[in-house]
Amino acid sequence: MITTKPLPDSSIGDFLSGYAPIPGAPDELLDAHGSVRPVWTDLITHLASRSSEQLDAQFARGASYLREAGVFYRQYGDADRSERDWPLSPVPVVISQDEWTEIESGLRQRADLLETVLADLYGDNRLTRDGHLPAMLVAGNPEWLRPMVGLRPASGRYLHFVAFDIGRGADGRWWVLGDRTQAPSGSGYALENRMASTHSFAGFYRNANVVRVSAFFKAFRDGLNRLRKEEDSRVGILTPGPMNDVYFEHAYIARYLGMALLEGEDLTVIDGQLMVRTISGPQPVSVLWRRLDANWADPMELDETSRLGTPGLLSALRAGTVHMVNALGSGVLEARAFMAFLPRLCEVLTGKPLAIPNIATWWCGSEAERAHVLANAGRLMIGPANSLHMPLEPDRETSLGGELRPASAGSLAEWLEASGPQLVGQEAVTLSTTPVWSEGRVVPRPMSIRVFMARTPSGWQVMPGGYGRIAASDADPSAVSLSRGGSVADVWVISDKPVIGESILESGSGEFGRAQSGWLPSRAADNLFWLGRYVERAEGTMRLLRAYHGRINEMSEVSTPLIPSLASYLEARGISTEDGIPDALIGELGAATGSANRLRDRFSIDAWASLADLQKTVERMSKSVDRGDDAAVAMGVLLRKITGFSGLVHDNMYRFAGWRFLSLGRALERAISTVHLLQIFADPIAPEGGLDLCIEIGDSVMTHRRRYSVNINRATVTDLLGLDPLNPRSVASQIEEIVSHINLLPGAGEAGRLSPLAKAALRLSTDISVHTPETLDAKALSTLAAQIYDLSNDLGETYFN
Numbered sequence: 001m002i003t004t005k006p007l008p009d010s011s012i013g014d015f016l017s018g019y020a021p022i023p024g025a026p027d028e029l030l031d032a033h034g035s036v037r038p039v040w041t042d043l044i045t046h047l048a049s050r051s052s053e054q055l056d057a058q059f060a061r062g063a064s065y066l067r068e069a070g071v072f073y074r075q076y077g078d079a080d081r082s083e084r085d086w087p088l089s090p091v092p093v094v095i096s097q098d099e100w101t102e103i104e105s106g107l108r109q110r111a112d113l114l115e116t117v118l119a120d121l122y123g124d125n126r127l128t129r130d131g132h133l134p135a136m137l138v139a140g141n142p143e144w145l146r147p148m149v150g151l152r153p154a155s156g157r158y159l160h161f162v163a164f165d166i167g168r169g170a171d172g173r174w175w176v177l178g179d180r181t182q183a184p185s186g187s188g189y190a191l192e193n194r195m196a197s198t199h200s201f202a203g204f205y206r207n208a209n210v211v212r213v214s215a216f217f218k219a220f221r222d223g224l225n226r227l228r229k230e231e232d233s234r235v236g237i238l239t240p241g242p243m244n245d246v247y248f249e250h251a252y253i254a255r256y257l258g259m260a261l262l263e264g265e266d267l268t269v270i271d272g273q274l275m276v277r278t279i280s281g282p283q284p285v286s287v288l289w290r291r292l293d294a295n296w297a298d299p300m301e302l303d304e305t306s307r308l309g310t311p312g313l314l315s316a317l318r319a320g321t322v323h324m325v326n327a328l329g330s331g332v333l334e335a336r337a338f339m340a341f342l343p344r345l346c347e348v349l350t351g352k353p354l355a356i357p358n359i360a361t362w363w364c365g366s367e368a369e370r371a372h373v374l375a376n377a378g379r380l381m382i383g384p385a386n387s388l389h390m391p392l393e394p395d396r397e398t399s400l401g402g403e404l405r406p407a408s409a410g411s412l413a414e415w416l417e418a419s420g421p422q423l424v425g426q427e428a429v430t431l432s433t434t435p436v437w438s439e440g441r442v443v444p445r446p447m448s449i450r451v452f453m454a455r456t457p458s459g460w461q462v463m464p465g466g467y468g469r470i471a472a473s474d475a476d477p478s479a480v481s482l483s484r485g486g487s488v489a490d491v492w493v494i495s496d497k498p499v500i501g502e503s504i505l506e507s508g509s510g511e512f513g514r515a516q517s518g519w520l521p522s523r524a525a526d527n528l529f530w531l532g533r534y535v536e537r538a539e540g541t542m543r544l545l546r547a548y549h550g551r552i553n554e555m556s557e558v559s560t561p562l563i564p565s566l567a568s569y570l571e572a573r574g575i576s577t578e579d580g581i582p583d584a585l586i587g588e589l590g591a592a593t594g595s596a597n598r599l600r601d602r603f604s605i606d607a608w609a610s611l612a613d614l615q616k617t618v619e620r621m622s623k624s625v626d627r628g629d630d631a632a633v634a635m636g637v638l639l640r641k642i643t644g645f646s647g648l649v650h651d652n653m654y655r656f657a658g659w660r661f662l663s664l665g666r667a668l669e670r671a672i673s674t675v676h677l678l679q680i681f682a683d684p685i686a687p688e689g690g691l692d693l694c695i696e697i698g699d700s701v702m703t704h705r706r707r708y709s710v711n712i713n714r715a716t717v718t719d720l721l722g723l724d725p726l727n728p729r730s731v732a733s734q735i736e737e738i739v740s741h742i743n744l745l746p747g748a749g750e751a752g753r754l755s756p757l758a759k760a761a762l763r764l765s766t767d768i769s770v771h772t773p774e775t776l777d778a779k780a781l782s783t784l785a786a787q788i789y790d791l792s793n794d795l796g797e798t799y800f801n
Contacts, residue, residue: 011048011049012036012044012045012048014048015044015047015048015442016029016030016036016044016048016442018441018442018443019435019441019442019443019444020444021433021444022433022444022446024170024430025170025430025431025432025433025446026168026169026170026172026432026433027432027433027434027444028040028093028094028095028168028432028433028434028435028447029044029434029435029444038096039094039095039096039494040094042208043091043092043094043204043208043492046201046204047091047442052440052441055437056440058200058201059090059200059437061199061200061202062088062090062196062197062199062200063088063090063196064199065195065196065199066085066086066088066192066196067085068605068609069192069195069605069609070248070600070605070608070609070612071085071086071189071192071248071252072084072085072086072248073086073189073245073246073248074243074244074245074246074247086189086192086488087486087487087488088193088196088487088488088489088490089436089437089445089468089470089487089488089489090196090197090200090437090489091434091435091436091437091442091489092197092468092489092490092491092492093434093447093449093468093489093490093491093492094491094492094494095465095491095492095493095494096493096494096496097211097493097494097495097496098496100211100464100465100493102355103166103174103356103451103462104462105355106174106354106355106356107164107166107176107356107451107453107460107462108453108459108460108462109346109350109352109354109355109356110164110176110179110342110354110355110356111159111162111453111460112460113342113345113346113349113350113354114159114162114179114181114333115157115158115159116349117333117338117342117345117349118158118159118181118327118329118330118332118333119158121138121144121329121332122148122149122150122151122158122327122329123150123152127345132341132344132345132348133341133345137335137337137338137341138332141332141335142295143182143294143295143329143331143332143334143335144329144332145294145295145302145328145329145332147301147302147314148314148327148328148329151314151317151318153317153323153324153327154317154320154321154322154323155227155323157327157455158326158327158330159181159326159327159330159455160223160224160325160326160454160455161184161187161220161289161325161326161452161453161454161455162179162180162181162184162326162452162453163180163184163186163187163450163451163452163453163466164176164178164179164180164450164451164453165177165178165180165448165449165450165451165469166356166448166449166450166451167429167431167432167447167448167449168431168432169429169430169431169432170429170430173356173357174356175356175357175358175359175429176339176354176356176357176358176359177358177359177429177448178334178336179333179334179338179339179358180334180450181326181330181331181333181334182293182294182326182330182331182334183290183291183292183293183326183331184450184452185246185249185291186246186249186450186452186466186467187217187249187253187452187463187466188246188248188249188250188252188253188256189246189249189467189488190213190450190452190463190465190466190467190490190491191213191217191252191253191256192252193467193488193489193490194213194465194490196490197490197492208492208494209494209495209496209497209498209499210492210493210494210495210499211464211465211492211493211494211495211499212464212499212501213463213464213465214501216452216454216461216462216463216464217256217257219454219456219461220454220455220456220461221257221258221259222456223454223455223456223457224259224287224289224325225287226457227286227287227323228286228287229284229286229321229322230284230286232284233284233285233286233287234259234260234276234283234284234285234286234287234519235259235260235285235286235287235288235289236259236260236261236262236276236285236287236288236289237250237253237254237259237260237261237262237288237289237291238262238263238264238267238288238289238290238291238292238297239251239261239262239263239291239292240263240291240292240293240296240308241263241308241598242594242597242598242600244291246291247597247600248600250291250601251600251601252600252601254601255600255601255602259289260276260285260519260521260601261600261601262276262285262288262521263308263523264292264296264297264306264307264308264309264310265277265310265523266521266522266523267285267310267313268282268310268312269310269311269312269313269315269316270282272315272316272318272319272321273316273319273321273322274286274288274310274313274316274321274322276519276521277521277522277523278519278520278521278522279519279520279521279522279525279657279661279745279746279799280519280520280746280747281746281747283519284321285322286321286322286323287322287323287325288322288323288324288325289325290324290325290326290328292308292309293331294328294329294330294331296308296309297309297310297313297314297328298310298311298312298313298314299311300312300314301314302314302328314328336361337361339358339359339361340361342354342358343357343358359429431446431447431448431471432446432447433445433446433447434447434468434470434489436470436487436489445470445471445472445473446470446471447468447469447470447471447489448468448469449465449466449467449468449469449491450466450467450469451463451466452466464493465490465491465492465493466491467488467489467490467491468488468489468490468491469486469487469488469489470486470487470488470489471486472485472486472487520656520657520658520661522799522800522801523598523800524598524599524602524658525657525658525661525799525800526661526796526799526800527595527596527598527599528595528599528602528658528659528661528662528665529661529662529664529665529795529796529800530591530595530665531592531595531596531599531662531665532661532662532663532664532665532666532667532669533665533666533668533669534588534589534591534592534595534665535592535642535645535646535666536665536666536669536670536673537588537669537673538585538588538589538592538642539639539642539643539646540669540670540673540697541573541575541584541585541588542585542635542638542639542642543635543639543696543697543699544566544569544570544575544697545570545575545582545585545631545632545635546631546632546635546636546639547566547693547696547697548563548566548567548570548577549580549627549628549629549630549631549632549635550629550632551563551566552627552628553628553629553632560689561687561688562687562688562689562690562693565680565681565686565687565690566693569680569681577627578627579622579627580621580622580625580626580627580630580631580634581618581621581622581625581631581634585618586615586618586619586622589614589615589618590615592611592615593611593612593615596608596611602658604652606648606652607645607648607649607652607653610641610644610645610648611645613641614638614641614642614645617637617638617641618638621634621638646666649662650663657745657746660741660744660745661799663737663741664738664741664742664795667734667735667737667738667741668734668738668788668791668792668795670729670734671731671734671735671738671788672785672788672789674698674721674722674729674730674731674734675722675731675781675784675785675788676785677694677697677698677721678694678717678718678721678722678731678776678781679778679781679782679785681693681694682694682714682717682718682721683778684714691712691713691714691717692712694717694721695712695717695720695721698720698721698729698730699729700720700721700727700729703720703727704716704717704720707720707724708720714773715773715774716773718773718776719773722768722771722773722776722781723768723771723772723773723776731768731784732768732769735761735764735765735768735788736765738761738764738765738791739761739762739764739765742757742758742761742795743758743761745799747798755798756794756798757791757794757795757798760787760790760791760794761791763787764784764787764788764791767784767787768784
């Protein structure tokens with residue numbers, strides 16, 4: 001347990017000796033006199049009590065947790081690697097609960113204001129008609145969706161989950177830097193930041209009075225569940241899919257909240273009801289937390305090029321059978337130009353000023369406003385993407401928009417000409433700095449905070465802390481985004497009283513009832529099935545390669561016919577024998593990882609970490625492993641890793657339908673590969689050593705020695721690997737497993753009658769059971785292989801399409 005003893009001021013002074021706040025910028029840690037702010041005292045005392053090496057080791061625990069949990073974000077445009085490790089800055093941002101309470105109050109006011117504005121834009125439209133909002137600002141915004149006009153949400157609310165980017169300005173006040181109303185991202189990452197912090201600050205965190213975040217997620221989850229139309233309907237999270245930059249978060253939140261992670265192709269609309277395609281048939285979903293941009297949601301009425309949406313989704317909204325969180329079209333409020341009108345709208349609609357102002361913004365859509373911009377050329381600057389800025393302090397040239405260049409009348413005229421319908425300028429704001437750990441010391445870096453809010457039956461609830469975004473350096477205080485090299489930080493709201501932890505899990509003394517297993521979307525079943533096949537295929541490739549490279553190391557390729565025969569067998573499967581680690585093996589493991597990636601919400605952290613470690617090991621070995629003994633040894637290492645993954649999944653995965661499809665994929669692939677092996681190497685004309693190869697690849701060497709009292713021959717090999725139901729590597733054993741799984745799938749047998757798929761499986765089982773080693777010849781093996789392939793196709797037609 002980490003404990004912190006009171007330290008003399010000199011120790012803290014030594015620890016902060018190199019900490020120099022940016023002139024003109026407020027600092028979260030130090031006040032204007034250079035003293036540590038009271039809310040930071042305990043944390044800084046703890047940090048100062050540790051050596052640089054101890055702190056590095058302490059922070060490494062948090063980084064290790066993030067790596068093992070597989071936390072990543074996707075960065076587009078990187079040719080080397082699209083998935084990046086989560087860049088957590090280990091020192092949290094610290095805010096007192098009193099100050100946070102004021103932030104909460106101001107943001108609740110803003111969230112209610114945005115709800116009112118959004119309801120008007122898609123309802124009576126009085127704000128535009130009465131001149132409070134320019135018509136072009138609304139109609140010219142691509143996020144304003146005309147099909148949604150007049151469509152009142154089933155819940156009566158447009159906004160259920162919002163976020164605000166806030167920053168402290170030079171005057172010490174908090175400013176709203178941006179509104180996130182479309183599909184705010186980051187809440188799941190904020191939760192992972194907190195998990196990493198608890199590892200880095202184990203012991204200290206427990207007694208630091210940090211307000212926990214689990215109550216926020218529990219309240220939001222319970223609020224969504226209350227929106228369900230019927231008891232048997234579900235809550236789903238709609239994701240664009242694995243290629244989205246924050247897909248990890250979608251999967252993590254779905255797993256954390258116990259919700260189904262759905263893609264557009266999982267959904268269909270039947271008689272105005274939104275349904276999920278499952279292996280048991282269409283099932284109703286009445287609440288959808290949308291993490292997909294609205295324009296992609298319905299190709300029939302919105303963007304017709306979308307392949308991410310669900311045709312007819314808007315018809316389900318019109319029928320009132322589904323609650324959308326947030327409503328389609330809510331992204332219209334994210335336009336920066338709206339910030340120019342919010343202060344006035346707040347006074348008009350509530351009679352009060354904004355409690356937390358947003359950075360000053362101008363709408364430059366009229367001739368008078370354009371003339372005003374040109375007249376103030378000396379005070380304005382132009383930033384990237386033609387953003388326009390007016391510094392809050394004339395001598396400062398830093399902003400959220402990036403590097404600025406002085407504006408002239410000519411450059412402003414060009415800007416006005418090129419800016420199109422969204423003509424907006426903003427004042428620059430100098431952000432406050434917060435301490436970060438860099439190269440063995442603490443240094444100040446500009447930061448902003450994204451704060452999340454969820455609608456509950458009792459009103460808006462604010463996540464205590466959210467997550468901080470840290471600039472890459474004090475030389476570029478605008479870079480508070482990951483795409484520009486920034487990092488993130490946990491945000492601690494510190495209470496002056498002891499904090500009681502709360503779990504996301506339900507508690508209470510209600511009557512016990514075992515819930516039914518959740519339904520399995522057809523897409524998820526398909527990916528589980530192919531995950532099983534790819535993993536088994538990769539294992540088979542490893543066994544073949546170990547056998548091949550072990551033999552070329554010991555025997556002459558010219559004088560041993562088995563070696564060129566085995567090489568031809570590998571080449572026919574697309575597996576090169578010229579490389580120690582062939583591309584085909586890397587591809588098979590990549591395909592397995594791809595299938596697993598689409599199931600992140602259904603995989604444990606250990607299972608995912610095991611598979612990811614396997615793929616990284618193969619990729620690393622591909623750069624150094626040579627043919628021969630080197631490759632044979634490497635295959636042994638990989639076999640131990642892949643069987644470890646298979647065992648982990650098989651032993652720990654709940655025995656529901658998903659586990660059956662995973663097991664079916666593995667059994668079908670093993671049965672097919674064993675049949676092919678017997679066809680080639682147990683054939684009477686196979687080269688010498690083929691029977692030994694079959695037993696070795698079938699991992700049955702010890703079993704054969706104990707099972708048969710005679711020397712190895714075709715009959716013993718065919719019996720053991722083909723017909724023995726007690727050998728888990730035999731074809732008969734795999735078919736027996738296939739039949740047992742299919743018989744327990746939905747629709748396999750109704751009213752005492754087997755489904756066509758169950759009949760085909762039973763027929764296959766009967767056919768192999770009557771064979772003997774003598775009758776299981778090349779022709780019979782060929783027929784058996786065709787039956788297994790047909791069964792695989794029938795399985796897909798029955799449950800995946």
